Amino acid sequence: MNEKIALISGANKGIGLEVARQLGKQGMIVLVGARSLQKAEQAVEELQAELIQAYPIKLDVTDPEHIRSAANRIEKEYGKLDVLVNNAGIYVDHEGTDVDVIRRGFETNFFGAYALTTSLLHLLKLSPAGRIVNQSSILGSIGTILTNEMYGRASAPAYTTSKAALNAWTAQLSIQLRDTPIKVNACHPGWVKTEMGGSDAVMEIHEGAETAVYLATLSGDGPTGGMFHKQEALPW
Ligand SMILES: NC(=O)c1ccc[n+]([C@@H]2O[C@H](COP(=O)([O-])OP(=O)(O)OC[C@H]3O[C@@H](n4cnc5c(N)ncnc54)[C@H](OP(=O)(O)O)[C@@H]3O)[C@@H](O)[C@H]2O)c1
Structure with missing residues (x-):
């Protein structure tokens, strides 16, 4: 199959939907992940009206059954995955700083991305040019927290620590995969x-x-193991 297949989590609205649109306009088949199938279908309708090849996938990244079924479907229908954008994310810090709030932040922002990626890695390895994009935040950049007063003083422990965990794992995964095209x-x-x-x-x-x-x-000579904003590397 020559067409590229991209899965975007949390793609029913916001940045995720727009990433799906922009990748779809480049000719990729985009799989629109959303925790509500109805919302995924609405987003797909919008994209198909723009002549994008888009398909809905019910995908709550905190639900192992959704992840299993998404992986099975992608394997059966496409036999590979070229692009995974771990975009699904939540900001729950307005609910307080109790440990339960922190855990909830981690469930989606870190464990969700981790579980989805590890379940799809065998399909990304079948792509000639697999790409994994972890939608993080500058609030998860420890280097920025330490050097920029505004980010340093922002009190959002659930968001900050879950995105920092995502960053650390991004770096390690890039090392583990450096002998692959991913x-x-x-x-x-x-x-x-x-x-x-x-x-x-x-x-x-x-x-x-x-x-x-x-x-x-x-492209094949592009960077791996970095954190970027607009093609500019940010500190971890
Ligand atoms: N907006 C910003 O300024 C900003 C800055 C830095 C980083 N980010 C990051 O960018 C990503 C997208 O954010 P956004 O601004 O587009 O936010 P958004 O409009 O709130 O969209 C978040 C998306 O994630 C989905 N989602 C939440 N929990 C999920 C779960 N368990 N499983 C699957 N999907 C789930 C939401 O689905 P529902 O519709 O079902 O809730 C929605 O589709 C996030 O990772 C966020 O942390 C955003």
Whole structure:
């Protein structure tokens, strides 16, 4: 199969939907993951109206059964996966700093991405140019927290620590896969006008999707094991 297959989690709205749109416009078949099948189908309808080859997948990244069934379906229908964008994410810090809140943040932002990726790795290895993009945040960059007062003082332990865990694992996975064609990078989309980013955010959604799209379409001599915003490397 010559066409590239991309799976994007949390693709029913926000940055994920726009990443699906931009990858679809480049000719990829996009699998729109969403925890509600109905929301996935609505997003797919929108994309198909723009002549994008899009298909819905029911995918709550915290549900092992959804992950198993997505992996089986991709294997059966396509026999490989070229691009995985771990975009699904939550910000729960307005609910407090209790350990339960921190755990919830980790469930989606780290364990979800970890479980989905490890369940799909055998299919990414069957691609001639597998790309894994972990949608992270500058708030998970320890180097930035230590050097930028604004990010250092932001109190969002669930979000910060779950994205920092995602970053650490991104780096290690890139090392483990460096003898394969697979590239693994983390992405900071910027502060984007979505439900999570809010209306005061400075970037429009189409611009917020660009870093993930860049990392999902890297050429063979592109970077791996980095964290990027708009093609610029950020500190871990
Ligand atoms: N917006 C920003 O300024 C900003 C900045 C830095 C990083 N990010 C990161 O960018 C990514 C996308 O954020 P966004 O701004 O587009 O947020 P958003 O509009 O709130 O969208 C989040 C997406 O993730 C989905 N999701 C949440 N939990 C999920 C789960 N357990 N399984 C599957 N999907 C799940 C949501 O689905 P539902 O519709 O079902 O809730 C939604 O589709 C996130 O990882 C976020 O941390 C965003």
